[in-house]
Amino acid sequence: MRVSWISPLGGDVIKAIALVCLADGIVGISYGSMATAVGFPLWVPMTLSLLVLAGASEFLFISIVAGGGSPFAAAAAGLLVNARHLPFGMAVKDLIDSEDAARQGLAYRLLGCHIMNDESVVFGVSQKSPAKSRAAYWLCGLGIVVCWPLGVLIGGTLGTMIPDIKVIGLDAVFPAILVALTASALKHRQTLRRALTGMALSLAAVPLVPAGLPVLFSLFGLALWRRHK
Template sequence: MKRHALKTAFPYTLPVLMGYLFLGIAFGVLLNSKGFNTAWAFVMSLLIYAGSMQFVAINLLVSPFQLAAAFFITLMVNARHLFYGLSMLDRFKASGRLKPYMMFSLTDETFSLLSSVKAPDNVNPKWFMFFIALLNQGYWIAGSLIGNIAGSLISFNSTGIDFAMTALFIVIFVEQWEQAKNHVPAILGIVITALCLILFGADRFILFAMAGILVSLSLLRGKLHVKESE
């Protein structure tokens, strides 16, 4: 049963494989350029496993330690995961002992897959979702290690390499836009984020933007569901 679920899940993760290998390599190279070896790349990708936050964490590691600043930066960067977790509550109900890992491994790309695909009739949904999440993390770890090792052997100019994560977010947004029938949530997200950026500045806008999006979507939830069903 598990082996069958693994074989079935693998093809769905191939797009993530390509993206995570290259992004992981970018992270590994950048991490190595700051003086951190393969062990750091492995542990961070295994235990933190938050692509954008791992890029940010590199700067935190080389800066004077400030607990409060690190906490709020992490909260701002990963605040979007609040939305992911809430939207996946029903799908994770039957996960049993796998549920903690499913919650931990809910990255942007894994969320995109789990929210858009369904297990075939002859595959256990719990293990199907688990192996999608596990394979994706495996790709990220592999890319991080490859990049870190390559960075230690070959000289790279790492300028601009951290833009890779931004590029991935743009691709995910475009893909979700094309698949969605209702574009109101996406438009709300863009408008509210732009307003918060103008009002609060680049260093503080994320939390305000997330709060605004949460309130707006909560208030419009009924209307959005009706429009989506139409």
């Protein structure tokens, strides 16, 4: 890909993506530090960061195994948490499987799927034109591909020197970013109604299901409010 592929994006969007990738790297430092602090060799969180590239499921896997759980049960829990990638894939299909992707080949499309995460999807779907959506999705996804494993490497090397991300407030970074990016869509009554219904369902599920799964219940908000013709 040529450098000009990011040209449709404005400076504000590029700056926002850079800040998100930086925040991801900082959280990766905390994750790598936690993993080695509880006894994992550095290659374990590094391998997960490169092959899984999904922070929530990686944190969950390390936590379950460190607590004495089976690696297979931990992997299954991680897959369940990442079930949200199914609707993500439908939302960004055109950003990955485009005419340009067909020319680039299968490896290009596989990479496009691999970089799909909360942040790249939100940046992709929040843009106002297909060219901007595609550029934002790929720029954010590739940035996280670099920043997340690099953060894990730094954190794993430093060991227990990094504090819990909740202590320094990084656990609030991503929710704040997602709210800011999607706020404009809530001006539409139908979208707002579905979002509020999904939020209520997710909050109701919090005491009933493991961490990371309540967000899946928000999808029922789409089914409960169908557009009337």
